[in-house]
Amino acid sequence: MKLRFIAIDTGKDGCPTLYASDQDSYVIQGWRLADPASVPELPIQEHETCVEVPARLLTALERPAAEGAGATSHLATGRGTYIIRGPEITDPGTLAQMNVPSHETAVEVPRAHMDDLARELAWPG
Numbered sequence: 001m002k003l004r005f006i007a008i009d010t011g012k013d014g015c016p017t018l019y020a021s022d023q024d025s026y027v028i029q030g031w032r033l034a035d036p037a038s039v040p041e042l043p044i045q046e047h048e049t050c051v052e053v054p055a056r057l058l059t060a061l062e063r064p065a066a067e068g069a070g071a072t073s074h075l076a077t078g079r080g081t082y083i084i085r086g087p088e089i090t091d092p093g094t095l096a097q098m099n100v101p102s103h104e105t106a107v108e109v110p111r112a113h114m115d116d117l118a119r120e121l122a123w124p125g
Contacts, residue, residue, distance in 0.1 A: 001108075003027055003097045007060035009053070016053040017098070017106075018060055026061070026114055028053060028084050029098060029106040042075050042085045049088045051107055052081050061118035062111075073113040082117075084109060 003019040006026075019027040030051030036044045044050065055076070075083045086107035089095060100106060 001027075001091065001094045003094065006062070007057055009057040015099070015101075016051075016057050016104070018053075018057055019098075020062065020111075021108065023108070024111050026109050026111060027089060027094070027098075027106050028086070028109060029100055029104055030057075030084065032103060032105045033083065036085070039075060039083055039085075042073070042083060044085055047087050048085050049105060049107060050083050050085045051105055052077070052083050055080050055082055055121065058082060058114075058117060059121045061114055061122045063123050064115035064118050065111075071110075071113050072116060073109045074117055086113075 002022040006018040006020055008015050008017045017029040021027055028051060030053035033050040033052060036050040039050060073085050077083060084107060086109040089106040089108060
């Protein structure tokens with residue numbers, strides 16, 4: 001999978017990062033959740049995990065192509081962050097394009113699953 005850098009949120013505890021992929025998806029790098037099953041509002045499939053990222057990172061989501069609600073892969077925490085679920089990135093070629101510290105991981109999310117959030121945070125109106 002080829003990644004294109006969109007944005008990074010540098011801070012004191014790692015660097016959550018947003019990428020677009022050549023698979024019509026986003027790759028979102030963020031803080032690893034110790035227990036993804038502890039978020040019952042986001043049902044986790046066997047092959048998925050969760051990351052937490054600052055809301056301000058997601059203001060860089062690209063303009064959605066079409067109107068309409070898709071499935072969602074995110075949950076607002078109420079603490080200025082979002083929890084994002086998706087398959088964990090494990091492919092060595094994809095990981096080689098990223099700098100992922102041990103307390104972080106990355107998930108792939110279909111672009112359509114982030115469209116409503118993009119409209120809300122990055123492209124209102």
